[in-house]
Every structure is written in C-alpha cells, then in structure tokens.
Amino acid sequence: MQRKLKVPNITYFHFLIFFLKKNCFFKHRFTLDFTFAPRNLFFPMNQLARTFNSSVGKKLIKALTGLFLCAFLLEHLYGNLLLYKDDGGEAFNEYSHTLVHSVLIRIVEIFLFGAIIFHIIQAIVLTRQNNSARPVKYDVQKSSETSNWFSRNMGITGSVILFFLVIHLKNFFVSYRITGEVTDVAAHVKESFDQGWYSAVYIIAIAFLAFHLNHGFQSAFQTLGLNDKRYSSLLKQIGTGFAILIFIGFSSFPVIFYFNLLD
Numbered sequence: 001m002q003r004k005l006k007v008p009n010i011t012y013f014h015f016l017i018f019f020l021k022k023n024c025f026f027k028h029r030f031t032l033d034f035t036f037a038p039r040n041l042f043f044p045m046n047q048l049a050r051t052f053n054s055s056v057g058k059k060l061i062k063a064l065t066g067l068f069l070c071a072f073l074l075e076h077l078y079g080n081l082l083l084y085k086d087d088g089g090e091a092f093n094e095y096s097h098t099l100v101h102s103v104l105i106r107i108v109e110i111f112l113f114g115a116i117i118f119h120i121i122q123a124i125v126l127t128r129q130n131n132s133a134r135p136v137k138y139d140v141q142k143s144s145e146t147s148n149w150f151s152r153n154m155g156i157t158g159s160v161i162l163f164f165l166v167i168h169l170k171n172f173f174v175s176y177r178i179t180g181e182v183t184d185v186a187a188h189v190k191e192s193f194d195q196g197w198y199s200a201v202y203i204i205a206i207a208f209l210a211f212h213l214n215h216g217f218q219s220a221f222q223t224l225g226l227n228d229k230r231y232s233s234l235l236k237q238i239g240t241g242f243a244i245l246i247f248i249g250f251s252s253f254p255v256i257f258y259f260n261l262l263d
C-alpha cells in the first residue's frame, strides 16, 4: 500500500514571518517568538497575530501604516492639484466623483481609515510602554544633543495632525460624502480658504505634518531594517525632501485661494 507523505502547507505568511525575522527583528536584536514547529506551520495566522502583538510587531505596524499614509498624501496632493486647472473646478469635481463611485477606491479608503486608527493606537501603546519601562526621564541636555524637539515629541505633532484631521474631514469628507450638503467640492474648497482663520489653521497644521514626516519617514525605514550607515544620511535627505514637498504642496492651496492668486 502506498503511504502518502504529509507536506507542511507553506504559505505566504510563512514567507512574511521569515522576511520580518531576517530583515527587521534580527537587526534590532529582538527575539521573535517563532519556531518552525508543526503547530506554527499549520496555523500561521496565530503566529502572525502573536508577532504583531509583540513590541517589535507594534513598531512594525506603526512604520507600515505610516508609509501607507505617506503614499496617500502623494495621491491626495496630486488630486488637489486639479484645483489649479482653469476649468471652473470641473476636473477636480470629476476626480472627487470618481473617488465616490469606484469600488476599488472605497476598499482603499477602508484601509486608509484603518491605517490612521492603527497608527494612532500603536503610537499611544508604544509610548506608554516606553514610559513605564523608563520611569526616570532622560537628561534633557543629553537627549537634545542627539535629537531635536520634533523627533522627541512625535506624539505632540501627531496630536495636532489628528485635531486637524477632525476639522478637515468634517468640512470636506462628511459634508460631501455623508450628509451631501456639498455638491460642488471645488467651490467649497475655495470658499473655505476665503476665511483667513481657516487658511491659517491649515498652514500651521501642515507645518506640524511636515515636521512629523521629516522624522517619521526615516524612522519607518529604520524600523523596517534599512538603517545601514551607508543609507541613513540618504534616507534622512529623502525624508526631508518629502516633508518639504508636502508642506509646499498642501500649504499652497490656502495661500493661493486666500490671496486669489489664480484670478
């Protein structure tokens, strides 16, 4: 009689865990609670859940969701640039209309809001864990020698961005997508930036966003294991370039519409 040999079911998750172990955890000298035991081979989801529950896993989620939000910002900036088209807002409104009616975009948006929530939760949990592991604060003099105020206070810049997001989503997302009060989104953006205080709040919030990105961008890549000395200064420069692009790009809207520079 022929005996069938049972071959473990190696899935995508095993490769993912292998990749994480090799590229991130190993470099940071963290131990990953993963062994190629039969139970783990057949239940990779359990293993993945345990991995993401560890403090390294939380850092990883923060890094991955942060990079996903960076990609969103580029796409959002591209969409908003359509406001500069001299067509009475037609291209921008058509773009917004496409966003509403595309199933794919709807799915991506669920990921987007999920990423925002996960990013915030992981940041809070990690900060609390770090504070309780280190009840005595570092000497301010010493820590400021190696880092600046913004890199040490990502929680503060993040909270300002969250506050901005609430105002922003209420004004643009809720009124257009949920309550339907707004139909001409392009005209609504221009009317909003006609108010000085509103434009000022935007510019200040985007400046905080830029500082958050300046540190967050390179920090995310470091978490992913790309912290080799050869690339760290390049990564820093790319992060700063990205933060400057986001600042100039997004703050141009309140400036241009408030001062009517297109007319």
Ligand code: HEM
Pocket: 076, 080, 095, 096, 097, 099, 100, 109, 112, 161, 165, 168, 169, 172, 173, 176, 177, 185, 189, 202, 206, 209, 250, 251, 253, 254
């Ligand atoms: C200052 C320039 C900005 C303008 C003119 C602008 C405009 C808009 C508009 C009109 C919408 C609704 C679009 C629609 O549903 O079709 C929207 C949504 C959104 N915005 Fe902005 N936005 C700006 C900056 C930002 C920044 C800096 C962030 C992130 C910190 C951001 C995050 C979001 C999010 C998460 C949504 C909901 C998701 C979506 O509709 O795709 N926006 N924005």
